[in-house]
Amino acid sequence: MSDHPVHTAYHPRWIRRRMSTYWWLQRWSYLAFILRELSSIFVAWFVVYLLLLVGAVNQGDAGYREFLQWSASPLVLVFNVMSLGFIVFHAITWFNLAPQAMVVHLGTRRVPGVWVAASNYVAWVLASALVGWVLLM
Amino acid sequence: MPDRIMLQVARYRPEQDAGVSFQEYEVPCPKDWVVLDGLNYVKDRMDGTLSYRWSCRMGICGSCGMTVNGEPKLTCATFLADYAPGPVRVEPLRNFPIIRDLVVEIGDFMRKLVSVKPWIVRAKEKPLSEGEYLQTPQAMEEYTQFSMCINCMLCYAACPIYGLDPHFIGPAAIALAQRYNLDGRDEGSRERMEILSQDEGIWGCTFVGECTKVCPKNVDPAGAIQRYKLNAALDSLKAFLVPWGAR
Numbered sequence: 001m002s003d004h005p006v007h008t009a010y011h012p013r014w015i016r017r018r019m020s021t022y023w024w025l026q027r028w029s030y031l032a033f034i035l036r037e038l039s040s041i042f043v044a045w046f047v048v049y050l051l052l053l054v055g056a057v058n059q060g061d062a063g064y065r066e067f068l069q070w071s072a073s074p075l076v077l078v079f080n081v082m083s084l085g086f087i088v089f090h091a092i093t094w095f096n097l098a099p100q101a102m103v104v105h106l107g108t109r110r111v112p113g114v115w116v117a118a119s120n121y122v123a124w125v126l127a128s129a130l131v132g133w134v135l136l137m
Numbered sequence: 138m139p140d141r142i143m144l145q146v147a148r149y150r151p152e153q154d155a156g157v158s159f160q161e162y163e164v165p166c167p168k169d170w171v172v173l174d175g176l177n178y179v180k181d182r183m184d185g186t187l188s189y190r191w192s193c194r195m196g197i198c199g200s201c202g203m204t205v206n207g208e209p210k211l212t213c214a215t216f217l218a219d220y221a222p223g224p225v226r227v228e229p230l231r232n233f234p235i236i237r238d239l240v241v242e243i244g245d246f247m248r249k250l251v252s253v254k255p256w257i258v259r260a261k262e263k264p265l266s267e268g269e270y271l272q273t274p275q276a277m278e279e280y281t282q283f284s285m286c287i288n289c290m291l292c293y294a295a296c297p298i299y300g301l302d303p304h305f306i307g308p309a310a311i312a313l314a315q316r317y318n319l320d321g322r323d324e325g326s327r328e329r330m331e332i333l334s335q336d337e338g339i340w341g342c343t344f345v346g347e348c349t350k351v352c353p354k355n356v357d358p359a360g361a362i363q364r365y366k367l368n369a370a371l372d373s374l375k376a377f378l379v380p381w382g383a384r
Contacts, residue, residue, distance in 0.1 A: 012151035014234035014242055019300045026207070030297060033345045097344065101363030108275055 032093065039090035042083040049080070095120040142166040142217050143224035144175050146187065149235050157235065160184075161224070164217075172212035172227060173201050176239075189239035196353060199289030203239055204228040209291040209351045230294040232303075246290055249306050252332055253314035258325025270322040283316035283361055285354040292348035292358050298341055305341040306333065308348035308358030315361040330369065339365045 020026070024034045056067030070076060098120050099113030144162045148154070162183055164175040173191055180187050192198040194213045201212045206226050217225060233241035263270075292308035299305045314333060318326040333339050342362045349359040 012236070014151075014236055015149055015157060016234045017157070017231070019232075019297070023297055023300070027347075029347050029350065030345065033343070037343070097346065097363075100346075100349070100357065100360035101367055103364060 035086075036090060036093050039086040042086035043090060045079075045083050046087060049083075091124065095124070139166055139222050142175070142221060144172075144179065145224050145226045146176070146179070146239070147226075147228040148187075148238050149229075150186070151237060157228075159226070166217045166221060166223075168216070168218045170217045172203070172205055172210070172215045172217060172225065175217055175225070176212065176227065187239075188237045197287060199287035202230050202289040202291050202294065204231055204294065209294040211289060211291070211353045214353055230290060232294050232296065232300040233290070243290065245303065246288070246293060246307065246309070249310045250288065250313065253306065253310050253329050254325055254332075255310075255313040255317055257317060257320060257323045258328060259322075260324045272321055276321045279321075280316045280319035283312050283319065283356055286313055286316070286356050286358075287354055289353065291351045291353065292356075295347040295351040297345055297347070298343060302337070302341065304337040306338050308342075308362065309356075311339060311342075311365060312356055312358035312361040315365055318365075330372070333365060334369055339369060342366075 024030045053067060056063045071080070095117055099116040102116050104111040104116055141163050142165075144164055145159045146162060147157050148160045149157045162175075162179045164170075164178045164183075166175075173194060176187065176189055176191075180189075189201070189203070191201040191213065193200070196211055196214045199211075202209060203212050204210070204227070205212065205215050206220060209230060212227070227239065229235045229239045229241045233243065233245075236242050286309055288309060290309065292312075293299050296305075296308055299307050311333060314329045317323045318329060339362050342359070344359060344363060346359045349357045352358065
C-alpha cells in the first residue's frame with residue numbers, strides 16, 4: 001500500500017486499523033509463539049549457569065560447595081525450575097516445527113516430516129542419556 | 138438446526154462514517170449455505186449498499202477472504218451452519234486498509250507479489266526449435282504444493298509480523314518465490330534472493346506459523362520461508378568458506 005495515498009472524491013479515505021498491543025493474547029498460537037521467543041532468555045540463562053558452574057569447579061572444592069549452596073537457595077531453585085520448563089517448551093516446539101524447515105531426501109524419496117521430528121527427539125534422548133551416564137558414573 | 142442465523146457485518150462507508158460499525162442482518166441458514174451465500178442474500182434482498190468482493194464461489198479465485206468470528210476465512214468455504222446458533226461476525230481481512238465495508242486495499246500485496254518475480258526466469262531462452270523444457274513428475278512434486286496458492290491473502294491477515302510491519306514482503310509472496318525456485322526449469326533464484334534476503338524479506342519472519350494454519354489450500358508458506366532461510370544461510374556459509382566458488 002502506498003504510505004501517502006491521495007484521498008479525493010474518487011479515492012475515498014481508507015481506514016487502517018491498528019493492531020492491539022495485546023495481539024499475542026488473541027489466540028493460543030500467538031501466545032505460544034511469544035512464549036517460545038521468551039524462552040530464549042532462559043536458554044541463555046542456562047548457558048550462563050553452566051559457565052558459572054565451570055568457574056566454580058575451577059575454583060576448587062570450596063568454590064564448588066559455595067556454588068551448590070547458592071544453587072539450593074529458594075530463589076535460584078525456583079528460577080531454575082521455571083527455566084527448565086521454558087527450555088522443555090522451547091525444545092518441543094522447535095522439534096515439532098523442524099519438518100517445516102527441513103526437507104530431507106533419501107535418494108529420490110522425500111523423508112516424511114514425522115521422521116525429521118522424531119530424529120530430533122531421538123538425538124535429545126541420546127544426549128540426555130549420555131549426560132545422565134556421565135553424572136552417574 | 139435453526140432456520141435463520143444473525144450476521145453481524147462490519148460497515149464502513151467513507152462518505153459518511155468515521156470508523157467501522159456493525160450492522161445486523163438475519164439470514165436463512167440451510168445446511169449448504171456458506172457465509173458468502175448469507176452476504177449475497179443481504180445484498181440481493183435486504184441491503185444493496187453492502188460492499189464485498191467475490192467471484193468464483195468455489196475456492197479458486199481467492200477474492201472472498203474475510204474475517205469470520207475472528208478467523209481469516211474464505212467465505213465461500215465457510216458454512217453458516219458451523220456457527221449455529223450464531224451470531225456470525227463478518228469483518229474485512231485484518232492488516233489491510235479498508236476501502237469500504239468488507240473491501241480491503243490489496244495494492245500492497247500485488248506490488249510485493251510482482252517484486253519476487255513469480256514466473257519462470259531463464260538466463261537465456263532456448264529457441265522453440267529445441268522443444269519444451271522437460272520435467273519429471275518427481276521434479277514437479279517438489280513445488281506443486283506451493284503452486285496451489287490462490288492469492289487470497291488470508292496468510293497476510295493471520296500474520297502478526299505483517300500487521301506490525303507492513304513493509305514485510307509476507308507469506309504468500311515468499312511461498313510463490315519458492316515455488317519458482319524449486320522448479321527445475323527456472324534460473325531466477327539468485328535474482329529473487331536479492332529481494333528476499335533483505336530485512337523485510339525472509340528474515341522478517343519469526344515463524345509464528347499461523348499463515349500455514351489458515352491457508353485454505355494447504356500451501357505452508359511458513360515452511361517455504363524457513364527453507365528459504367536455511368538455503369540463504371547455507372549460501373552465506375559456502376561463500377565464506379569457498380569465496381572463489383561463489384557464483
